[in-house]
Amino acid sequence: MTSALPKASTILASLGQAAFVWDLATDAIVWSEQANAVFSDIPAASLASGAEFSRLIEPQRSIRTEALSHSAPAKRGEGAPYRIEYGVRTSTSEPVLWIEETGCWFAGPDGKPAQAQGIVRINNERHARDEQLLRLSRHDPLTGELNRTHLIAALAEAIEEATRFRTSCAFMLIGIDHLARINDAFGFDVADAVISEVARRIRLRLRGGDVLGRFSGNKFGLVLKNCTVDDMNVAAERFLAGIRDEVVPTNSGPVSVTASIGAVSVPRYARNANEAINRAHETLDGAKHRRAGSFALWRPNVERDAQRKVNIRVTDEIVTALNERRIVMAFEPVVEAASRVTSFYECLIRMEQDDGRMLLAPDIVPVAEKLGLIRLVDHRVLELVVAELAASPNVQLSLNISPETTMDPDWWGSIESLMHAHPGVAERLIVEITETVAIQDIDDLRGFVTRLKNFGSRIAIDDFGAGYTSFRNLRKLGVDIVKIDGAFVQNIARSADDRAFVQTLIDLARRLDIKTVAEWVQDEESGLMLRDWGCDYIQGRLIGLASSERPWGAVAETVLPAAG
Template sequence: MSSEKSLFAVGPDTVRFALEAAGQAMFEFDPDTGAVAWADPRQAGELLGMEGPASDTCYERLIGSVSPEQAAAREAEVLAAREARRSYCVEFCAGTGSEQRWYEERGTWMRLGGRERMVGVIRRIDAQKKREAQLSYLAAHDEMTGQLNRGRTKEALQRAIDNSVDSSFFLVAIDNVGGINVSFGFDAADQVISTIAERLCEGVGEGCTVGRVAGTKFGIIAPGRSPEEMRERAISILNLVRSDIIKTRSGSIAASVCLGVAPLTAEMGSADIALARAEAALDQARQAGPSSWSVFSEMTDPVSMRHRDTEMSDTILTALNDRRVTVAFQPIVTDVDAPWNKYECLIRLDSTDGEEISAPNFIASAERLGLVHLLDRRVLELATTALAREPDIELAVNVSWETVKDPVWADGYVGHLRANAHVADRLTVELTETRIVDAIEASEEFVARIKALGAKFALDDFGAGYTSFRNLKALDIDILKIDGSFITGLAQSKENQLFVRTLIDLARNFSMKTVAEWVDNENDARILKALGVDYLQGFFISKPVRRPDWIMRERRDDQPALRSQSEAS
């Protein structure tokens, strides 16, 4: 292409300097000859990734390395611009593999020297494309875990509902992340969240969609919605999270999750309804404790729950007034064939028609209604009565966090124990580990007060929360009750055996006794004793007994009677 007929013949230095400053290369294309001229071949060579100046054939080779789809789209846009006498702008990716480069080409058709030419500018846009890809990724994915974010998860959930896909939605919530923050720090909590996210993504199986729907919650859309399929999937997720201890810079953490499950049906209509149902089921699961799961039903529906709470309020208050709040006694033994002289008092309600109502059916309602402290006090009264009648037994009672944190009810609880201090040395008060870390100062004060009267203190469901060494020492705990979810199936789980051994060693270092809950077979019992656990409790030893032999005997006249707080004062 002769210079006198080229646009670049005029002011070449001005054009070259302007192009260099903009990081782009300008070219002129003659459609009649197919020749390409570069305003600055050296600049064009650098832009195209060549070692020397660009030649007339470089442009043809560049376009030839573009994918057929992008090349066709580019050619169509260039031809349309020629016919309409307008400018064009196209983007394309040239090269292959790691050598791929993104370009933007802008141009227009002009008449120069009586002939039609295409004049264009090419520039590299790799950095722009990388930023766009990052923004696009972040718009759809959670930055910490790399999973779909809440918005994209809801979109996938809506598609499953609209398409009537045979599937279920699992809402997975990490247990007691607040406890991890308090005991191990926020960095450790973030590491737990990331590790669980990784385990879910890698282990839930094909056909599943995983997303992070909240800070400590994940959503999983999984195939199947029959009761058997949902149960199998839920147990698989629980085991997947618990497959190994999570090692953080602040210490090892045995994390667990609770699950709320909602079968997906076209009648749901929206993803928001599916999320609400899964959330209601999750609330129900959490009431049963860590590593629990529940499927949505009318029983978990929030509206139905309010109705049940209203009914349960009358049931609880009437039972208290009519003295129909009782306890069942479950033995805690040193070995499978050891005598029974230590028991845990498990609360029960007797309905007006004589049916027994177990704790899981009313405790959650009692907590929501603010009535649980009344039940705590009644169980303590029944326990001290039993201890006064039978001098050869020891009893353990559970106290709720609502009683511990409320100064008025805590005073009343301690006051009743003070009034019956003659039996306090045979009483153990248990508080669940997951609640202690919520306010360690209030827990520490309560523990100190009951221990000053001679009672012992036990940390229940140990291993399900994240109590630090400092808190264990500060609370002056006598007994650690290992969470039953680590005991069930112990003989078949090397991971649980390792974790239980670690807890036992920890307890020994603090001069604490250990109790293994949920012992339901002889193999687990023998392994627990071999590992060094001090006490066994569970259905293999005995189910809770409402009226053991010793409580049926006549009260001994030589034993001090139960005293009320007013009598003691």
């Protein structure tokens, strides 16, 4: 091997590599000439023996000898291959030189390593690349802070540590307020600059040992160790002030930014990372809803927990009832205010329970809307109403749907299919859009209304006055009927304010050529007032409450005039 080194030296020199032979009995290392170039700043004495060379190795000095002992045993006359990587540093002030060593060792008579020979080469670029990949796997590329995965891991570790040592820590979620507005107004590059700057300002205000990570697009998570409730309040104000007190300079000019914070004390109120995240999230949403730029701390709430149990139970009941076809209809008459002749029936949902009792719409719809089940309920109600209309050609029916359902292409596909399958049904259908759910995109809703009216159906806004729809939007939508919220109608005989409100609505609707229906009419006095004010239709206790029995035997001839 030694005699071959000079011949190989020329090849190795061109590759930036050096060869060696290491005699383990004497610990002497013989290097090729190229070693001087590879280890240019290392004295020859430090390369002369395995012991001296190991003094330069980081992080594990024994890595070379252990590589020989841990590799597969060599057969007689054959070498056992090995490959290792390590750093070499001549002094603490010098950077680490990363080395890749590839070789074989040969056994002596006792079967143990007696000699090793191989090649070393500098591998700084690959090591830097590996370090970069490792960093990218752990950190958010925009802010350089921990990514969500490693933030959650740090949170879990902190909770475990706090539980073991009976200390307290905190988990905070900091959400940048109205980041979507910044995106829309200035562009995503400016929003990214805001995110980076907010991360920097939070980082400057952390204590040693605290952990910061990017939880999601506009949210940062913080793990504050050894943190009491008082500490949390102080820290939260420090973070909020640091974010809001100075504008963020960007390429498009200065941007004013605020943030909100939701926090939970762990392990007192969260025994694991998922619980801590959920409760911090919940508290952050509450803080944003109450006032942007504020701080909220999670605390137990008996009413909230009880309501959640109810939500879970009702959700399960709704889904089960849908699957078992236990969603049924009740029919409430709507009559002309002047003649009291029935014009149409409002279809109200009922849910049969296992014990035979019925859940009414107020028990079902709010939970269904809140938990995202209203689309499924609306699909089933549509099927039931169209079936009734197809079976009873002289009846007109109205059904309620949520504005959320109007954005559902599957629901529109269903109604379109049913209308084509049952000619003449569309003209006897009134679709009521509940106003208690905010109409987010009036233009999309207008498209939905137009398509329905092209079939011949009419559109009503239900519970008008309780939500967000203005008369301007009524004109924009082209609705045919406004149903005045019963909360304003039921006391008109006793409340001057309610009388003024209802009378004004009726007058405005009449000027816009929109028919009006007064809900929750309780007594004859109220019915007569509404008639005199020009209200077109009334419904409620005075007329008759909803019944699951089909009330039409002979259907009244008087019907609502056709739309338009």
